[in-house]
Amino acid sequence: MLPSPATITHSDVSHADLRALVAEHAERFQPILAALRDQPWRELLTASELMDALTAQGLNQSERTLRMHCAELCEAGLIDREGRRGYRLTAVGSELARELTASRRLGSILYRMEETMCQLTFDPEAGEGLVSVNAYVLRQSLLPTLIDDIEAVFRAGLAVGQRVLLAGPGEDILGRAVPAGHIGLGTVCSLTLASLLLRRGVPTQPLFGGLLRVVDGRPAHILDMVRYDASSLSPNELFIRAHLTSVGQAARFGAGAVTTSVRELPMSALPRLREAEERCREAGFPGILAIGRPGQPLLNIPVHEGRVGLLLSTGLNPLACLWERNLLAGGDPDSARPMVGPADWRTLIPVHDLRARASALT
Numbered sequence: 001m002l003p004s005p006a007t008i009t010h011s012d013v014s015h016a017d018l019r020a021l022v023a024e025h026a027e028r029f030q031p032i033l034a035a036l037r038d039q040p041w042r043e044l045l046t047a048s049e050l051m052d053a054l055t056a057q058g059l060n061q062s063e064r065t066l067r068m069h070c071a072e073l074c075e076a077g078l079i080d081r082e083g084r085r086g087y088r089l090t091a092v093g094s095e096l097a098r099e100l101t102a103s104r105r106l107g108s109i110l111y112r113m114e115e116t117m118c119q120l121t122f123d124p125e126a127g128e129g130l131v132s133v134n135a136y137v138l139r140q141s142l143l144p145t146l147i148d149d150i151e152a153v154f155r156a157g158l159a160v161g162q163r164v165l166l167a168g169p170g171e172d173i174l175g176r177a178v179p180a181g182h183i184g185l186g187t188v189c190s191l192t193l194a195s196l197l198l199r200r201g202v203p204t205q206p207l208f209g210g211l212l213r214v215v216d217g218r219p220a221h222i223l224d225m226v227r228y229d230a231s232s233l234s235p236n237e238l239f240i241r242a243h244l245t246s247v248g249q250a251a252r253f254g255a256g257a258v259t260t261s262v263r264e265l266p267m268s269a270l271p272r273l274r275e276a277e278e279r280c281r282e283a284g285f286p287g288i289l290a291i292g293r294p295g296q297p298l299l300n301i302p303v304h305e306g307r308v309g310l311l312l313s314t315g316l317n318p319l320a321c322l323w324e325r326n327l328l329a330g331g332d333p334d335s336a337r338p339m340v341g342p343a344d345w346r347t348l349i350p351v352h353d354l355r356a357r358a359s360a361l362t
Contacts (some may be wrong), residue, residue, distance in 0.1 A: 002208075003361065008298055009028040010205055012093070014055050014187075015287070018076060018077075018078065018092065018096060020129050020265075028069050028072075029069065029072075029073060029078075030053070031054055031059055032050065032066075032069060032070065032073060032079075033073070033078065033079075033089070033093060033096065033097035034049055034097060035049075035053035035054060036079065036087060036088065036089045036097065037046060037094065037097040037098060037216050038053065038112075039048065039090060043088065043176050043177060044082060044085050044086035044087060044088050044093060045086045045087055045088070046084070046085070046086040046087075047063060047066060047067065047070070047086065047087075049086065050066060050070075050086075050087065050106045051066060051320060052061065054066070054268070055297070073093070074087075077090055077092060077093070077328055078090060078092065078093035078096065079093050081312055090345070096295055102246045109198055109227050109231060109232075109233065109234055109235075110206065110229055112340075113191055113206060113228070115194040115196075115200065116132050116189075116191050116340065116341075116342065117132075117191050117194060119132075119342045120132055120191065120192055120195035120196075120342060122192055122195070122196060122345055123196075124161075124196070124246050124279070124280055124283035124284075124285035125279060125310035126343075127283075127345065127346075128345055128346060129345055130342040130343065130344060130345070131161070131188050131189075131192040131342065131343060131344075131345050131348070132188065132189035132191040132192045132195070132315070132339070132341070132342055132343075133165050133174060133186040133187065133189060133315065133339075133341060133342070133343045133348075134186060134187055134315040134316055134319060134338045134339070135165060135173055135174055135184055135185060135186030135187075135338060135339045135340075136184070136185055136186075136319060136322065136338055136339070136342075137173065137176060137178055137179070137182050137183070137184050137339075138182060138183055138184075138185060138322070138327075139181065139182055140169070140181050140182055140183050140361065141181075142327055143183055143185070143345075143358045143361075144358065145325070145327075146185075146322070146325075147354055148323035148325075149162070149248050149251070149318075150187075150318045150319075150321065150323075150351065150354065151351060151352075151354070151355075152248065152252050152253045152343070153247060153248075153300065153317055153318040153320075153321075154318065154351045155251070155288050155331060156217065156250065156251040156254075157217075157253075157257050157289075157313075158214075158247065158251055158317045158318075159187060159188070159286070159287070159313055159315070159317055159318045159351075160187070160188040160189065160190055160192060160285075160286070160287035160312070160313050160314070160315050161282050161284075161285050161286070161287065161348075162285070162286070162348060162350060162351055163194070163348035163349060163350055163351060164185065164186065164187055164318075164343070164348060164351050164354055165184070165185070165186035165187070165343055165347065165349075166184070166185060166186075166349060166354065166358070166361075167183065167184035167185075168181065168183055168184075168361045169181065169182060169361075170184070171184070173186060173339070174183075174186070174339045174340075174341040174343065175339075175341065176339065178267055182287050183358075183361060185319070186315075186339070186343070186348075187315045187316075187317075187318045187319060188287075188315050188348070189314070189315035189316060190287060190312040190313060190314045192281075192287075192315075193287045193288065193312050193318050194261075194263070196276070196280070196313070197265075197273065197276055200271045200272055200275075200276045201269060201272045201294065202263045202265055202272050202273045202276060203266070203269065204263040204264065205216070205263060205264045205265070205351065206228050206261060206262075206263050207227065207262050207263060207264060208225040208226060208228065208230065208235065208261075208262040208301075209225070209226050209228065209231075209234065209235025209236040209239065209260075209261060209262070209314075210223075210235075210236075210260045210261070210262045210301075210311070211223040211224040211225070211239045211244055211245070211257050211258075211259065211260075212220045212257065212258050212259065212260040212289070212311065213256075213257055214250040214254065214255060214256055214257070214258055215254070215255055215297075216254050216255070217250075217254040217292045218293060219289050219298045219299060219311060220299070221300045222260075222262070222299055222300055222301055223244075223257060224239070224244070225301075226238060226239075226264065233337075234316075236259035236260075236261070236314045236316050237337070237338065239257075239259055240259065240316055240319075240320045240323050241323060242323070243323060244257060245257050245259060245319065245320045245324060246258075246324065247259075247317050247318075247320040247324065248320070248321050248324050251252060257280050258301075258317050258320075259314045259317055259320070260289060260311045260312060260313065260314060261311070261312040261314055262298075262309070262310075262311060263299060263309070263310040263311075263312065264303055264304065264307040264308065264309060264310065265307065265310060266307065267294035267306050267307060267308050268342060269308075270291075270294065270308050273291060273310070274291070274310070277291065286313070287310075287312055288308075288310070288312060288313075289311040289312060289313055290310070290311040291308065291309075291310055291311075292309030292310065293308065294306065294307070294308055295307070296309075297309070298311065299311075307359055316338065317323050319338065329335070
């Protein structure tokens with residue numbers, strides 16, 4: 001017989017029993033596990049942050065009730081608590097959360113993209129505002145190996161903007177403290193461009209994450225696609241982690257496979273899109289890879305009647321070298337997921353300063 005959640009301890013039950021426990025008490029436990037798993041890069045979530053995450057899921061409960069449920073999950077060994085600093089998933093809790101929340105995470109990438117876009121305020125002409133950043137915490141010893149690759153991707157115009165986020169040991173990156181011997185490295189996400197376009201009267205609908213073939217340094221055709229509303233992970237993250245990209249080759253030799261965000265927009269917004277593209281280019285903020293014609297296929301991708309296709313670079317392209325060089329393969333699948341969050345544009349550094357800043361950290 002399965003122990004009650006109030007008395008269970010991790011040593012009492014097997015993995016199967018823990019799975020049954022969470023399934024039995026799904027209404028209480030699964031939302032908390034899902035909220036913690038949604039931000040695996042955060043070291044800890046405070047009780048207040050957990051409350052906000054549950055409210056976003058449409059759940060209203062008192063702080064006392066949340067503390068009680070978290071105490072039960074701690075006793076079961078599914079989460080850990082570090083005083084007032086907050087809660088984190090244990091290894092077994094992370095595995096169960098990933099398994100039991102799979103169906104509810106289907107298509108969740110879309111609403112997360114929308115939530116992130118609502119927070120962004122970046123204006124490339126003014127050079128200020130919040131941008132969306134993809135980031136990793138890496139061993140400090142890896143950085144010198146990566147700089148050549150990263151610089152090449154930016155020079156080839158396969159990234160978004162011309163800046164990177166760099167945090168040294170003891171500093172903070174997107175809400176996570178960088179431990180000793182490590183650095184935090186981030187690049188601007190395509191959501192920054194989508195948000196900028198929206199504020200300039202160009203609403204774009206995200207359709208697919210695409211694997212884009214580049215020939216002679218130019219977009220040639222889409223190799224593979226994953227719909228945003230049919231995935232529980234970022235499609236472009238999937239391409240990179242499956243070792244399907246060759247961003248380094250595309251950057252250096254003009255031929256390879258890179259990630260892109262495939263979008264559509266109303267044809268009436270096309271003049272404003274072209275104006276925004278020119279303004280971004282003049283401000284040194286690249287990221288728009290290709291613009292289609294009304295009702296016409298963009299490369300080998302058909303578009304709906306009265307719509308225009310659009311390809312954006314993704315912020316993961318400069319970081320794809322981590323996987324192409326097998327530097328992040330294996331281990332806990334959640335530990336190798338990129339962090340995603342807003343950052344002040346002024347805290348990012350020009351990519352041509354990255355080498356000097358990296359040297360100063362050693």
